[in-house]
Amino acid sequence: MGAMRAHTRLHPDTATTPATDTATVPTATHADTTIDPRQHTAPYAEALRSLAAEDWQRLHVPAHQSNGSHAPGLAEVIGEAGMGIDFPMLFSGIDQDNWRMINHDRVTPIIAAQQLAAEAWGATRTWFITNGASGGNHIATTVVRGLGREFVLQRSVHSSVIDGVTHAELRPHFIHGRVDPGLGSSHGVTPAQVEYALTEHPNSAAVYLVSPSYFGAVADIAAIAEVVHAHDVPLIVDEAWGSHFGMNPQLPVNAVRMGADLVISSTHKGAGSLAQSAMVHLGHGPQAQRIETLVDRVVSSYQSTSSSAILLSSLDEARRHLVTHPEAIEEALTTAEEIRARVKNDSRFRDATPDILGGHDSIDNDPFKVVIDTRGAGITGAEAQYQLIRDHRIYCELATPSALLLLIGATSPVDVDRFWTALQELPRSESEPERPIVLPGSCEKGMEISDAYFATPQTVPFAEAVGRVSADALAAYPPGVPNVLPGEVLSVEVVDFLRTTAAAPSGYVRGAQDSRMDTFSVVAEPTSPQHDGSLP
Numbered sequence: 001m002g003a004m005r006a007h008t009r010l011h012p013d014t015a016t017t018p019a020t021d022t023a024t025v026p027t028a029t030h031a032d033t034t035i036d037p038r039q040h041t042a043p044y045a046e047a048l049r050s051l052a053a054e055d056w057q058r059l060h061v062p063a064h065q066s067n068g069s070h071a072p073g074l075a076e077v078i079g080e081a082g083m084g085i086d087f088p089m090l091f092s093g094i095d096q097d098n099w100r101m102i103n104h105d106r107v108t109p110i111i112a113a114q115q116l117a118a119e120a121w122g123a124t125r126t127w128f129i130t131n132g133a134s135g136g137n138h139i140a141t142t143v144v145r146g147l148g149r150e151f152v153l154q155r156s157v158h159s160s161v162i163d164g165v166t167h168a169e170l171r172p173h174f175i176h177g178r179v180d181p182g183l184g185s186s187h188g189v190t191p192a193q194v195e196y197a198l199t200e201h202p203n204s205a206a207v208y209l210v211s212p213s214y215f216g217a218v219a220d221i222a223a224i225a226e227v228v229h230a231h232d233v234p235l236i237v238d239e240a241w242g243s244h245f246g247m248n249p250q251l252p253v254n255a256v257r258m259g260a261d262l263v264i265s266s267t268h269k270g271a272g273s274l275a276q277s278a279m280v281h282l283g284h285g286p287q288a289q290r291i292e293t294l295v296d297r298v299v300s301s302y303q304s305t306s307s308s309a310i311l312l313s314s315l316d317e318a319r320r321h322l323v324t325h326p327e328a329i330e331e332a333l334t335t336a337e338e339i340r341a342r343v344k345n346d347s348r349f350r351d352a353t354p355d356i357l358g359g360h361d362s363i364d365n366d367p368f369k370v371v372i373d374t375r376g377a378g379i380t381g382a383e384a385q386y387q388l389i390r391d392h393r394i395y396c397e398l399a400t401p402s403a404l405l406l407l408i409g410a411t412s413p414v415d416v417d418r419f420w421t422a423l424q425e426l427p428r429s430e431s432e433p434e435r436p437i438v439l440p441g442s443c444e445k446g447m448e449i450s451d452a453y454f455a456t457p458q459t460v461p462f463a464e465a466v467g468r469v470s471a472d473a474l475a476a477y478p479p480g481v482p483n484v485l486p487g488e489v490l491s492v493e494v495v496d497f498l499r500t501t502a503a504a505p506s507g508y509v510r511g512a513q514d515s516r517m518d519t520f521s522v523v524a525e526p527t528s529p530q531h532d533g534s535l536p
Helices: 043-052 072-084 109-121 132-147 159-168 191-200 221-230 286-302 309-324 326-344 381-392 416-424 449-454 492-503
Strands: 100-102 105-107 125-129 150-154 171-175 207-210 235-238 262-265 278-282 369-373 398-400 403-407 457-461 474-477 482-484 508-510 519-523
Touching: 043 109, 043 309, 105 109, 109 125, 109 278, 109 309, 125 132, 125 286, 125 309, 132 159, 132 207, 132 235, 132 262, 132 278, 132 286, 150 191, 159 449, 171 191, 191 207, 191 221, 207 221, 221 235, 262 286, 278 286, 309 326, 326 369, 326 416, 381 398, 381 403, 381 416, 474 492, 482 492, 492 508
Parallel strands: 150 171, 150 207, 207 235, 235 262
Antiparallel strands: 100 105, 125 278, 262 278, 369 403, 398 403, 457 519, 474 482, 474 508
16 A cells, blocks of 8 residues: 655656556646647647538538527527537538548547547546536446446545446445535545455445545545555546646646546536536556446447537647646636635635645645635625625635635636635624534435335425435535435434525535425335235
């Protein structure tokens, strides 16, 4: 097992692959003089624009056929240019013509774009997907099902992973990550926890973790990969919040370079592509090679046959911009650090970075996630968020009762003065505001996840739901970590927490049948047949 790493960042060019891997890992560089000239191209996006420049008479889907006068509302939403590049899949010049032969394989613009992305993130192969990292998690859980039913899973995964577990009828063995009840945040797991889980559950077919956490805590993926590979299974990492990792020396190294075998990347979150666009990266070494064909088949089965050309091209352009404009990342980092520095020197608010790095699970943090502790500031994070929206038109990524979480795009510098002026204008209450309950503990297991999900449900009032087996996965948003899973017994704390979340101005509970959480869906209890006194 690898030793715990120091809190330092590595240049992506210095990141090494596991000793079992003999392949050379392609890496993105960060200076114009050393960037591969091909990274300055966006083959798929350029092919789309080239097609759109032609004077087409379109007699094919989509039905708007690029005519804004026939769909004026749509033209106002995405613009004439957006409608012009909305081509269907398998269109001539994108997937059929204008291709070139490499090793006797046909390389279309979309394949070329995915190859450039793989090189940029240091993967052996990359797939573009248009149903978000949630779709990527569905793909990854189905891949697990191709390896076996049992696997080790971090409990604080995104709710889409639980959906995938349910659909694939998997049996997860949970590892519970560190929880900071003060900030209302959950973080990562340690190599020792992974070793213990795999030893306790030797039939596990894979390990599935989250790094970074929603609050930016980065797990020791390199050490965890060593543990996992020693047990001869693949490591899958949901890196949804770290799609920009590995693109600058001041950023943490991304998971695929640190030994992960399959990585889900929500490219729109940090790297700047359009919402709902994402990537799936394949790592290096025997475990990655073992699952490649399976991943490819599963991606094909989940990807729409009408994938959005607009979303796909945004992935291509986001990669090009990240790789070829290191100065944009530097500028955004400078503004993020300026906000963090001002908070550190403020007498009212507090920088929570030490809290993020305060556990053995975390070896680094995402500098683009700025966590501002509002405890002691005379205002809750939720109230601060509300007033920033109402009075200043500033919308932060997340608010908990104790904190504000800012997400700064990797190439999107912030107007620091505007934010800081608004933060200082937030009123202070005369007494420390009451902090509602945050992050209740996990509920006890009563049934297998899939058995409960597919069982007959029953809707009951919230007071009667306590002690019953949940039929749904319920997750307070954000961050979308399931608070109860199908098959788990609803506790008083979880019911109260979900109702409190639903009652908040910006509260939302994913999976709820009732947005106010006055009722819950539980597994119907079997009724005993009534004896009418007659003979059998």
